[in-house]
Amino acid sequence: MAAHAQGPVSIIPVRTKTDKREFVELAFRLNRGDPAWVPPLRSEAFDLLTPGKNPWFEHxxxxxxxxxxxxxxxxxxxxxIDELALAQPAxxxxxxxxxxxxxxxAEDEGIAQALLARAEAWLRDQGMTRSLGPLSISIWDEPGLLVEGFDTPPTIMLGHNSALYRPWVEGAGYRPVKTLLNYKVPIADGFPPIVNRIVAAGEKNERIRIRRVxxxxxxxEARLIMxxxxDAWSDNWGFVPLTDSEIAFVGKKLKALVFEDLIRVAELDGEPVAFMIVLPNINELLIDMDGSLLPFGWARLLWWLRKPKSRTLRVPLMGVVKKLQNSxxxxxxAFMMIEFIRRDGVATYGAEYGDIGWVLDDNQGMIAVARAIEATENRVYRIYDKVLA
Structure with a gap:
């Protein structure tokens, strides 16, 4: 990043549409030289920040x-500030x-620390006593600062940032409070024998039904899964419940990427008790589109969505109801859903890798599943906090 150390820095609140456009465009300018950065669609970047578009602003x-x-x-x-987050147990x-x-x-450390100080001042003025981040904007969007895994582009629904930011944030007095792990696993040749034995035994169990959406x-189906x-995530660190309008918003945003053979619901004795969502990695397409569907991006996108080929399939969400967890x-x-989707992913989408996460660093059950299928960490994110004196 080029440093322009001339005049003083001023921090101004975004007030106008022009300001918001500058806010969005700055990410494109500062990250354009990073081959691992995937430009978001500008329309989605604006929607994230806009009350009336993003239902997060309802709370x-x-x-x-x-x-x-x-x-x-x-x-x-x-x-x-998220009122639903404030209502969660400390x-x-x-x-x-x-x-x-x-x-x-930010272009340099001084600018980054001035921005953090201004954000802290705003939070303090709103009565907050602790600053926690980064969250963009909710825990369900792109949480955490990337601290390992800068050399490859993220898959869909994962963030990316400059390696410079970690020392800048820590230099502003922030301490790490939670680590989020992402895993990569080769899937073309299947999983280890022990996993296959567990899946085979599950297929013979008449109490279990694994169905497509x-x-x-x-x-x-979206309401059922959410x-x-x-329920499954309610005891997790950082959990904030999704509202009905947020579920509808996420469903609408992802509907074009929903393929029935890539999303499974597990039923036990006829009751839905687990799910796994897998998405083709549209970032493989977006990385060359500079955030715009014009002039020819629409055609490329629509053609890809008809029958996507995706080298990597992303697992952004899976869960098992609380009463069955640790059983x-x-x-x-979990292994049955992973294996059934793996088979279709390889056969239909040409997938070679699965990308799983993020996973909380204290989620022993999910970490054990990742290790059993011989997945390896490929990206690490960190969330920080600071007491506001």
Missing amino acids: GRAQLFLARRDGRTVGRISAH GQGMGPGTGNWGLLE DKRRFDA GILN RMASTL
Whole structure:
């Protein structure tokens, strides 16, 4: 990143559409030279930040800031507060007094620390006593600062940032509070024999049914899956429940990427108790589109969506209802869903790798599943906090 150390830096709140456009465009300018950065679609970047578009704003409020020097925009940050996060138990990572920051981009360390200080001041003015981040904007979007795995592009729904940011954030007095792990696993040749034995035994168990989702019943299936998710993840660090409108928003955003053979629901004695969502990695397409579907991006995207070929398949979400967690049945269901989707992913989509995460560093059950299928860590994210004196 080029340093332009001329005049003083001023931090201004985003007020106008022009300001918001500068906020979005800065990420493109600062990251364009990074071959591992995947430009988001600008329309989605704007929607994330816009009340009325992103239902997070129904229970959250945010202030965006720009850093300017000599008439140029040289940095950005968001400061935000989620009322649902404030209502969570303090021992679970969020809780009363905890505000957030995210979407940090800066040309140099001085700018980054000035932005962090301004975000902290806003949070303090709102009555917050702790600053936790980065979250962009919710825990369900792109949480954490990338601290390992800078050399390869992220898959869909994972963030990417400059390696410079970690020392800048830590230099501003932030300490790590949670590590998020992402795993990569070769899938073309199948999994180790022990996994295959567990799957084979599960297939003979008449109590178990692993079914594909029915896209004709998309809204009902989305509600079912997110209901399991809200139960399965409710004790996890950082958990904030998804609202009905957020579930509908995510469903609408991902509907084009939903393929029935890549999403499974596990039923035990006729009751839905687990799910696994797998998405083709559209980032393989977006990395060359510079955030725009014009002039020919629409055609490329629509052609790809008709029958996507995806070298990597991404597992952003899976869950087992709380009452089954840490049981042998939970492991069986997880391995069955993973294997059934692996078979279709290789045969239909030409997939060679699975990408799983993020996984909390204390989620022993999921880490054990990852190790059993011989997955290896390929990206590590970290969430930090700081007491606001």
